[in-house]
Amino acid sequence: MFKKKPQKTIFILLVILGFLIVMQYKIAQTGMKYVSFRDIETLTNRIDSQNFENQKLKDKINSLNDQIINYESAIEETGNIESVLIEDIEIYGKISGVEALSGPGVVIIFTDSERQLLDDENPNNLLVHDLDIQALIDDLVSAGAEAIAVNGQRVIPHFTEIVCNGPTIRINDELYSQPFIIEAIGNRTYLEAAVNAPDKYGYILKQWGLFLEVNTSIYLEIPGFEGYRDFEYMKTKEN
C-alpha cells in the first residue's frame, strides 16, 4: 500500500504535521503554560480541600441562621425566648458535663499487675500511673467518646485533674485507689478498639502486664460533675 503511492502517504503525514503545529500554536497563543501532572494533582487537591472548607462554613452559616429563625419564631409565638433558652441550657449542660447522662459505651477496669518483679526491674513498670489513665482517656476521646467518668467522677476536658497522689490518684479533688473504673459513652465498637487495638496505649499497658479489661455495655450511667467550679482569671473578652 505504501510502496505504490508514497506521495499519498507523505501527503497524509504532512497534513498531520501541519495540524499538530497549529494545535501547538493555538496553545501558545492562549498564554497557557506547561504544568506537570503532579502539580495539577496537588492543585486539584488543594482546591478540593478549600471547597470542602467552604462547604463546612456554609453549613455553619445555615445552622446559625436556623438558630436565629428559632429565636424569632419563639418570640412570635410566645412573646419571649424562654423555651429556646431552656433547650440551650440542656445542650450546654451536656457539653459542660454538669448533667448526668446515660447511653451505650464501655467499662474499663484497670489495676496494677500481679506478676512477679523481674530481677532489678523497676516496680513502676507494674503500677497504674496517673499518666496511664490520662492516655487511656485521650484514646477514648479520639475514638469519639462523648462522656467519660473515672470511678464515678466525670472527666471534663481542660478542667478535671488526674494527678498521682502516692498510692492513690486524685480526680476532681477526690482521692481514689485502685481498681480504677473508666466508663465512657460512645460507639461501643470504636471505644473497645481504642483500648484493645495493637499500638494503642491500652494494648501496650497490657503488654507490660498490667490488668486491663474492657467490657461493652448497652446502658451506662455517667454522673454529672458535682464539684465547685470557679474561674479566677478567665474573663469574657470585651470588644
Add this chain to the structure above:
Amino acid sequence: MIIAIIGILVGVLLGYFIPINISGAFSIYLSVAILAAIDSLFGGIRGNLEGKFDSVIFVSGFFGNSILALSLAYIGDQLGVPLYYAAIFVFGTRLFQNFSIIRRYMFKRM
C-alpha cells in the same frame, strides 16, 4: 515537493478551522511529537535524495518516533525527571545532520 507544501497547508488550515483546543497540560507532548514528525520528514527527504526512500520505514518512523517521544515525556512527568530532553536532543541533532546531508546533495545537483 509541491505535495509536501500542499500537505502542510491543508493540515494548517484543518487545524485552524476545526474548533478543537487541546489543554495546555499537553503542550509538552505536542511539541515533542512535532519535533519527532519533523525529524522523520527530514529523514524521508534525505532517504529520497539517496534513493533509499522506503514508505514503510518512513511511516513507521513517523509514528514510532512520536510515540516513543510521547512515552518518554510521560514517564519523565511521572518520575519528576524531564526525560523528554532526551527526545529533543536526539531529534534536534539528527535534524541538523540530515539537513546538512540534504544540503550537500542539493549542491552536488546544482
